[in-house]
Amino acid sequence: MESLASVARRFALEGDIVDIRPLGNGLINDTFKVTTAGSAPDYVLQRINHAIFPDVSLLQANIEAVTRHIRAKLEAAGEDDIDRKVLRFLPRTDGPQTWVQDGGQYWRVSVFIPDARTFETVDSTYSAFAGEAFGRFEAMLSDLPDALGETIPDFHNMELRLHQLREAVAADRASRVDLPESRRILEDMARYAGRMCRAERLHRDGVLPKRICHCDTKVNNMLFDADGKVLCVIDLDTVMPAFVFSDFGDFLRTAANTLPEDDPQVDGVDFRMDIFEAFTRGYLRGTASFLTDVERDNLPFAACLFPFMQAVRFFADYLGGDSYYKIRYPEHNLVRTRNQMRLFHSALSKVPQMEAFIAAQSRCASR
């Protein structure tokens, strides 16, 4: 705690630190809650995973641009309680930067938003709120004046993820490629690989734009207030230019799964249409000002793409010896892969229903 406290004190905190303890369960960064004495705000201290985000200065510049822009919009709209609706990162005590380096490690501090909750699962009511909130998040950023850098280049590029999988297979660093189950998984992935690269093709054809997206819209990256209203979106490391499929697909990947992404009971994995419908209704409302027909018509594709892409990423990490995602046991990434492939197949089987739902929504909207 003493060393964490001394890092935290390098930022312009108010109040004396009384406690620091782990917060949340992200797979990439390490997050702590810093409690201060009296009426001073509490804070979130984060160690940035420097292996995954090599350019911390670019990362924080993106986050500052995004939070500044959203804050200005909320102010212009006369919203109240703005500090609970957009994150605020503290400058360090000795300069304007919102990060410090300590040995080889990088840290940042944001103001902790009190009386807010995160969820690992949501019902359809909350999903509709979330759909609208993520849609509005993209809409608010549609006129961002700053050009954002890609904190992880080609983060959600399916062609690149498949290329990385092929590299992991060729290197076979963990000697797992020849296990019978690995072979079966690779065959299954190969069967859908071409189809799943549709977004990159549409982009090359000039009919699918990149927009500023969040790119990690897991259910637990959103804060809700006591009434279940979305307060704000957190975990902004991956906000960057991407296809809207990212935010749509990644939310459903976690929210519409009947089980957590690493639940080993794959027979229980199913893609929930009630969550899809509620989220989609909210998302179409939030994005009405800019979403094109091509984007809208491919939302069912996005719902399939993200479980597939996540399975490919988990599996490449498994084959490569588990260097990317935090694991709690040796087969953890394999278990995650099985779960996500099952979700992918479930979503794929429901594409006609999803398409019918979206067509019906559009008919309502045009009436």
Ligand code: GN1
């Ligand atoms: C990572 O940091 P966290 O746990 O919110 C990952 C996402 C994956 C997710 C899978 C930078 O997100 O892309 O979808 O794990 N973030 C990065 O749970 O790779």
Ligand code: MG
């Ligand atoms: Mg997270």
